[in-house]
Amino acid sequence: MLQASLLWYRNLRASLEEYGFVFNRYDPCIANRMVNGKQLTIRFHVDDVLASHMEQQVLEDFFTWVNEKYGGLKEVTCTRGKVHTYLGMTLDFSKKGNMKIRMDDYVDRMLSEFPVKFKDNEIQETPAGNNLLEKGWHLTLSADDLRVIKWYVDASFAVHPDFKSHTGAVMTMGTGAVQAITRKQKLNCDSSTYAELIGVHDAMSNILWTRLFMEEQGYPIKKNILYQDNKSSILLETNGRSSAGKRSRALNIRYFFVTDQVELGNITIEHMPTDEMWADYMTKPLQGEKFRKFRAVIQGDQD
Incomplete structure (x- = not known):
């Protein structure tokens, strides 16, 4: 089965490259082709392809090519419009400059697998209940x-x-979280400063990969900003050994890898007050107003 998947990928990739597509070096399932001076981008999972271009006719021509190439193997279908279902997600582009993402089937599946089952007559109505159901939670993304x-x-x-401590990270380009990380740390530490350093190290591969991916897609990155609320951790990350006190010298050298990235200009580190630290939402269960505020920010809730 694995061999069949690899053979299919190689076949599809060869066909796309023959058609003029160039693959993103940092994601083997993303490819681009310039058509009429604008970028035609496709992303695919097995044989599910999502294509985008500024001109509808370019997309129609691409669909025709796919149908001619693979229509003899199985029926090729195409969904047009501003709302698409892709890999369990509903992608809504109805509002210019925004994308809404819903995963209703995923939520339904989680609820069906929840170990505690409730009968209708056992659920107590609450004042917020109808409002929550009517609102329908979704993720809205936009880029400044x-x-x-x-x-x-x-x-x-x-x-x-x-x-052990817990790492949380959120990445955005404007409104809503494009990436989110919530992860138990793999080693123990003896201070919150060390926990923050380990957290940055946990997120660093995503931070650097995202920059490389975006630049490969044709978007030169002007700033790759890392926000933290721990000033002691920021000193260690930006100054390395020169800011390491007697206790800090025992910290494994790999955590000063961040210092090199700062010096190379790959990231800049800035302080963010705790009350505005979105990633706090990913590190522990929040309650009350702070939970509602961060949830709205991460989901891009603009209502």
């Missing part, structure tokens, strides 16, 4: 500037039963 990437990285110190 495709040349600016913003990362919020935070850590909750020693919150697990084995006293």
Whole structure:
């Protein structure tokens, strides 16, 4: 089965490259081709393809090519318009400059697998209940500037039963979280500063990959900003050994990898007050107003 998947990928890739597509070096399932001076981008998962271009006729021509190439193997169908279902997601482009993402089937599946089952007559109505159901939660994404990437990285110190800390990270380019990370840290540390350093290290591969991916897509990155709320951690990351006190010298050298990235200009680190640190939402269960505020920000809720 794995061999069949690889053979299919190689066949599709060869066909697309023959047609003039160039693959993104940082994602083997993203390819681009310039048509009429504008970029035709396709992304695919097995044989599910999502294509985008500024001109509808270019997309029609691409569909015709796919149908001629693979229509003899199975029926090729095409969905047109501003709302698409793709890989379990509903992608809504109805509002100019925004994209809404819903995953209703995924939520339904989670609820059906929830170990506690409730009968209708056991559920107590609440004042907020109807409002929540009517609103229908979704993720809204928009970009203020495709040349600016913003990362919020935070850590909750020693919150697990084995006293390991928890990393949270959120990436945005304007409104809504494009990427989110919530992850238990793999090693113990003895201060919140160390927990923050480990958190940055946990997120660093995503931070650097995102920049490389965007630039490969034709969007030169002007700023790749990492926001943190721990000033001691920021000093260590930007100054390396010169800011490391006696206790900090025992910290594994790989966490000063961040310093090199700052010096190379791949990232800039800035302080963000705790009350505006979106990633806090990903590190522990928040409650009350702070939970509602961060949830709205991460989901891009503009209502």
